[in-house]
Amino acid sequence: MERNIEAMAKFARDVGVNLRPHVKTHKTPEIAHRQLGAGAKGICVQKLGEAETMAKAGINDIFITNQVVGNLKIRRLTALAQHCNVSVAVDSSENVQALSSAAREAGVEIGVFIEVDCGLHRCGVQPGRNVFRLAEYTSKLDGVSFRGVMAFEGHVYDAPSLEERRRVVDKAIRSVTSTVKMMERRGIAVEDVSVGTTPSVRLSAKYPGVTEVQPGNYVFNDVMQLEMGTAKAEDCALTVCTTIISRPSNDRAVIDAGSKAFAYDRGKFPKAKEVLGVKVMSFYEEHGVLKLRGSSQRLKIGDVVEFIPYHACTTVNLHDELVGVRDGKVETVWPILARGKMK
Amino acid sequence: MERNIEAMAKFARDVGVNLRPHVKTHKTPEIAHRQLGAGAKGICVQKLGEAETMAKAGINDIFITNQVVGNLKIRRLTALAQHCNVSVAVDSSENVQALSSAAREAGVEIGVFIEVDCGLHRCGVQPGRNVFRLAEYTSKLDGVSFRGVMAFEGHVYDAPSLEERRRVVDKAIRSVTSTVKMMERRGIAVEDVSVGTTPSVRLSAKYPGVTEVQPGNYVFNDVMQLEMGTAKAEDCALTVCTTIISRPSNDRAVIDAGSKAFAYDRGKFPKAKEVLGVKVMSFYEEHGVLKLRGSSQRLKIGDVVEFIPYHACTTVNLHDELVGVRDGKVETVWPILARGKMK
Numbered sequence: 001m002e003r004n005i006e007a008m009a010k011f012a013r014d015v016g017v018n019l020r021p022h023v024k025t026h027k028t029p030e031i032a033h034r035q036l037g038a039g040a041k042g043i044c045v046q047k048l049g050e051a052e053t054m055a056k057a058g059i060n061d062i063f064i065t066n067q068v069v070g071n072l073k074i075r076r077l078t079a080l081a082q083h084c085n086v087s088v089a090v091d092s093s094e095n096v097q098a099l100s101s102a103a104r105e106a107g108v109e110i111g112v113f114i115e116v117d118c119g120l121h122r123c124g125v126q127p128g129r130n131v132f133r134l135a136e137y138t139s140k141l142d143g144v145s146f147r148g149v150m151a152f153e154g155h156v157y158d159a160p161s162l163e164e165r166r167r168v169v170d171k172a173i174r175s176v177t178s179t180v181k182m183m184e185r186r187g188i189a190v191e192d193v194s195v196g197t198t199p200s201v202r203l204s205a206k207y208p209g210v211t212e213v214q215p216g217n218y219v220f221n222d223v224m225q226l227e228m229g230t231a232k233a234e235d236c237a238l239t240v241c242t243t244i245i246s247r248p249s250n251d252r253a254v255i256d257a258g259s260k261a262f263a264y265d266r267g268k269f270p271k272a273k274e275v276l277g278v279k280v281m282s283f284y285e286e287h288g289v290l291k292l293r294g295s296s297q298r299l300k301i302g303d304v305v306e307f308i309p310y311h312a313c314t315t316v317n318l319h320d321e322l323v324g325v326r327d328g329k330v331e332t333v334w335p336i337l338a339r340g341k342m343k
Numbered sequence: 344m345e346r347n348i349e350a351m352a353k354f355a356r357d358v359g360v361n362l363r364p365h366v367k368t369h370k371t372p373e374i375a376h377r378q379l380g381a382g383a384k385g386i387c388v389q390k391l392g393e394a395e396t397m398a399k400a401g402i403n404d405i406f407i408t409n410q411v412v413g414n415l416k417i418r419r420l421t422a423l424a425q426h427c428n429v430s431v432a433v434d435s436s437e438n439v440q441a442l443s444s445a446a447r448e449a450g451v452e453i454g455v456f457i458e459v460d461c462g463l464h465r466c467g468v469q470p471g472r473n474v475f476r477l478a479e480y481t482s483k484l485d486g487v488s489f490r491g492v493m494a495f496e497g498h499v500y501d502a503p504s505l506e507e508r509r510r511v512v513d514k515a516i517r518s519v520t521s522t523v524k525m526m527e528r529r530g531i532a533v534e535d536v537s538v539g540t541t542p543s544v545r546l547s548a549k550y551p552g553v554t555e556v557q558p559g560n561y562v563f564n565d566v567m568q569l570e571m572g573t574a575k576a577e578d579c580a581l582t583v584c585t586t587i588i589s590r591p592s593n594d595r596a597v598i599d600a601g602s603k604a605f606a607y608d609r610g611k612f613p614k615a616k617e618v619l620g621v622k623v624m625s626f627y628e629e630h631g632v633l634k635l636r637g638s639s640q641r642l643k644i645g646d647v648v649e650f651i652p653y654h655a656c657t658t659v660n661l662h663d664e665l666v667g668v669r670d671g672k673v674e675t676v677w678p679i680l681a682r683g684k685m686k
Contacts, residue, residue, distance in 0.1 A: 024628060024629070046628065046629040047629060066588070066599075066629060066630075067588040067589055067599075067644075068588075069586055069587070069588045069599070069644055069645050070586055070645050091589050091591070092589070092590070092644055094644055095644060117591065121591070121595070121632075122589075122591075122597060122627065122630055122632055123588065123589035123591060123597050123630065124589075124591065125591075126591075154627070243412055243413055244412070245409070245410040245411075245412045245466065246410055246434050246435070246465075246466035246467075247435070248434070248460065248464070248465075248466060248467065248468075248469075252464075254465060254466050256409075256410075256412070256685075257685070259606070259608035259657055260657060260660050260685055261685055263602070263607075264606075264607055264608045264610075265602035265607045265626065265628075267607075267610055283608065284465065284497065285367060285389065285608075285656055285657060285660075286367070286389040286390060286409060286685065287409075287465055287466065289464075289465055301410075301412055301435055301437055301438060302412050302413050313628055314602055314603060314628060317603050317628075317661070318660070318661070318683065318685075319683065320683045339683075340661065340662065340663045340682075342599075342600070342603055342604055342629065342661075
């Protein structure tokens with residue numbers, strides 16, 4: 001994990017962009033502080049609840065890369081802005097208007113990034129003049145400070161080869177940077193252009209105009225990154241330790257972990273670390289059924305099998321603690337303080 | 344929820360079997376106490392950590408329907424047995440031996456159910472003489488008290504029609520009850536035969552020889568039960584309230600909940616309650632992309648849309664609190680105390 005943190009920090013330094021790691025992956029202040037210590041400018045969170053948790057842990061520069069909507073949440077946001085440098089993503093004038101009113105009333109300032117839909121078709125304004133208009137609108141309001149644009153090129157996850165990823169990233173990032181150029185020609189100063197996700201960051205960070213990257217998964221990596229070729233086995237820093245509780249037949253073992261210990265949001269199973277010939281066949285809530293071949297058939301009740309999650313971010317979200325291991329010895333136990341902070 | 348609890352309690356009373364609800368679904372002591380209040384004999388849990396949480400909340404008759412393996416866990420189990428009536432499932436003589444040694448040393452008694460594999464092919468001893476042998480072995484040991492057999496006919500979830508379910512249940516339960524008859528002929532007293540899961544319980548409870556049922560999901564129900572025809576919409580007591588945070592186009596809305604708020608272990612999406620024309624197209628960690636048709640296109644940023652989870656048990660496991668609503672008013676907030684207690 002420490003190596004992953006340092007490698008990404010060095011990459012950002014070398015390219016000359018700011019690194020703002022997305023802490024949705026680990027949800028753990030101890031790790032966020034290590035990322036900041038390695039040179040990150042601030043952090044990204046996905047939820048207001050995560051921002052509150054990280055602020056309580058002493059983190060002062062937080063970008064909520066999501067829309068914060070509704071009076072109750074906006075009031076929590078202005079309370080947070082009293083003692084913390086906080087920005088949010090917006091993609092509608094109603095939302096900017098609501099943020100501005102609440103911030104003025106509370107006497108605080110909230111940073112605002114216009115979210116641009118660079119091809120994922122989730123949230124975001126379409127590239128081009130609508131981004132300019134929303135930025136112009138934002139600039140005229142008090143309480144909100146226009147900071148720049150944000151885009152999430154998450155559709156690279158659907159591009160299995162490096163060649164395809166290059167094409168996806170090129171189209172996505174150019175749609176953003178050309179919009180920014182147009183905005184600057186029209187007199188809007190765009191301080192930051194924040195993009196990037198682990199499987200694309202080494203491509204997108206290099207586009208002229210990009211000032212900040214927000215990868216998250218890189219801190220742990222997972223089977224998804226292995227499959228995309230963006231991490232090697234030795235870069236996978238997160239595992240779930242399971243115990244064999246039943247050996248009903250020669251080629252079947254059952255572990256004490258299932259869909260409440262491993263996320264299944266990508267429809268794929270975790271991968272056994274180090275033990276060969278082990279394949280997850282099915283998950284129940286608290287059981288995993290393994291098919292054993294070859295030497296793995298020697299596994300017996302009580303043996304521990306370590307698995308690399310298919311998706312680290314959603315798997316961490318199922319657990320309460322991270323156990324830090326160095327050279328085979330437990331060094332620390334960290335509470336995953338922002339786990340479940342989805343409100 | 345109260346109606347579901349009462350209906351299942353009445354069913355068990357009418358059939359003349361004991362009800363031992365599985366609390367893995369709700370993981371919430373407040374609900375377990377309501378189930379006991381309605382007449383349940385005790386509770387089932389899937390994990391030792393859940394058992395510890397429920398015991399701390401004053402529940403005294405707990406069956407861990409799973410194998411508890413390894414010295415560390417068995418020591419926790421004997422500690423629990425000091426002040427609580429606790430049983431576990433076993434399917435190997437090594438495990439029974441380890442339980443016996445630890446219980447003798449601690450001066451406690453642990454109830455033991457032999458788990459029988461009635462067709463799911465997960466854990467469990469094959470029906471027939473191996474069950475008898477393990478029961479006989481258990482009966483001779485101190486510290487463990489042979490209580491009976493347990494079987495989980497979970498493969499009914501793969502039987503979409505009632506007709507198929509009947510066939511699956513018939514084969515499954517007969518394999519258990521015929522084993523029990525054979526054991527009794529050979530002089531082993533089988534006090535309890537514990538089976539059942541929500542979509543099969545109304546069939547399996549009626550087999551002669553079955554003494555106890557352990558449904559869990561019925562307390563809330565979910566889209567899975569709707570699809571199987573084992574619950575109606577008005578029986579679905581659990582929803583997740585989401586807020587629309589973005590309206591990027593006329594037929595697209597984005598909600599503030601995704602795969603960290605809704606479990607995806609069955610590969611299916613939740614269903615909007617009450618609002619027509621809403622369909623979940625994709626989930627990201629904290630976003631859900633909705634397709635809107637007809638009148639649902641009037642939905643706007645800030646509107647709340649309630650969803651019935653596809654799978655209640657794994658969805659509850661993502662959240663920290665249940666909000667109790669009666670007649671549209673919030674009546675209580677319950678912490679989901681056994682959430683994440685998978686150790």
